[in-house]
Amino acid sequence: MRGTAAILIVLILLSCSWLPASGEASYSIGTISGEDSSRFVAQNSNLQEMEFEDMQFAIRSLRDGEVDFVIGPHHLLTDSEMIAQWNTITVGEMFDISDYFIAMIRSDNSQDSGNEELRYAVNSALADIHQRGTAISTHQLWFSDRPQLDFYDFEEYEDAWPTPTEGGTLHRILFEDGDIGVCMLNQDSSMTRFGASGELVGFEVDMAEMIANSIASHYEVELTLYSHNSGVFENVLSDLTESDLCDIAMASVTPDQVPGGFTSSSPYHVGGTVILSSTESPGIDSAAELFDSDQPKDDESDFDLRIVAILLLSVFILREAARKD
Known part of the structure; x- marks a missing residue:
């Protein structure tokens, strides 16, 4: 009789040990149609x-607690x-x-x-801008987070201004065109959009300015920006080559988009x-907790330890029951 009861207790303990696996936290993630964020959700069951x-629909649902988080492109x-x-909405980390x-x-x-002289002048200007910290303040004017760019990328261009060659593009810009x-x-975002007067405004416009x-200051000339x-x-x-x-060009171009015949700064x-949360969102340590499928989960390690403990306890119960019988 004691042996039968012991077996029932062991079976109950073993069945309970599987509860953490079926009770893992599940989160609802809002994505925006056409923005290719679904891949981050698909990799995690x-x-x-x-x-x-x-x-707007996504953020409204986040505010109302209909989704736990919203993910999408940084510029949006x-x-x-x-x-x-x-x-009630908070901008979280850029996790990708x-x-x-x-x-x-x-x-x-x-x-x-x-x-090539113009490219070096642009890079030297970027080094100057980042060294003075104006790039950070400009970023925070248009975006609700801190910039992720590694400013050390510009060290080689500090004080590396080129000497313009007569007849070249940089010389023409500085001393002929002005x-x-x-x-x-126009991207209808903080990168670039039309302002109230119909002119382009945004982060890229300010960076170009x-x-x-910076170029004008170094070469001691008057230089007007034409966007x-x-x-x-x-x-x-075509505008770069045929007119x-x-x-x-500063049009949110990435290196993989640069064709032959062009170079880049x-x-x-x-x-x-990035990930957005609201006051209704569950607490998480970081976005990696949600989207890094290779990161070991605390629940998984706790689950394994519980299995071992329950098995040891089961062996002890069965042995004691057999001894008393």
Whole structure:
């Protein structure tokens, strides 16, 4: 009789040991249609995706507790004006850094020289901007987080300003035209968008202005920024090569988009995927807890220890029951 009871107790203990596995935390993640964030949810069975037509619907559902978190592109979800409208929403970490935005410049050739000098001047200007800290303050004007760019990338360009060669692009900009043309794209985000007066405004516009001012200051010239909306990326390429509209392009271009015949500056901005939470969201230590499928979970290690403890206890119960019988 005691043996039968002991066996029943052991079976109950073993069945209870599986409860942590079935009771692991499950989170609902809001994503935005067309923004390629679903892949982060698909790799983890404990996450449930809710896709929304646009950003406003997603954030409203986050505010109301209908989803636990929202993930999406940095340039959309960290817009400082938008976040300011939702006082219960918090911008979390950028857990997937995937985009390094660069200025695109024509390569030198037999008919078009001085572009490499221009590239060095842009990089030296970026080094100057970051050294003075104005890049951080400009970032925080447009985005509700801190920049992720590694400023050490600019060390080699500090005080490395090129000497403009007469007849080259940089020399023409400085001493003939007195302006620098920058191709851009309206992205309806903090990167670039149309302002109240119909002009382009945004982080990239401000960065281009600071680059122009830094170059002008170093060479002691007057330099005016001319920003041109190319409309689509294909027009950016043609505007850089087939017209006198642009000398460089700052249109959220990443290195993999730079075709032959063009070169690029050092990155001036880092983008990727960020996570938003609200006062209704469950507490987590970091986004890696949700999306890093290779990271060992505390629940898993606790579960293994409990199994061992229960097995040892079961052996003890069975042995004692057999001894008493």
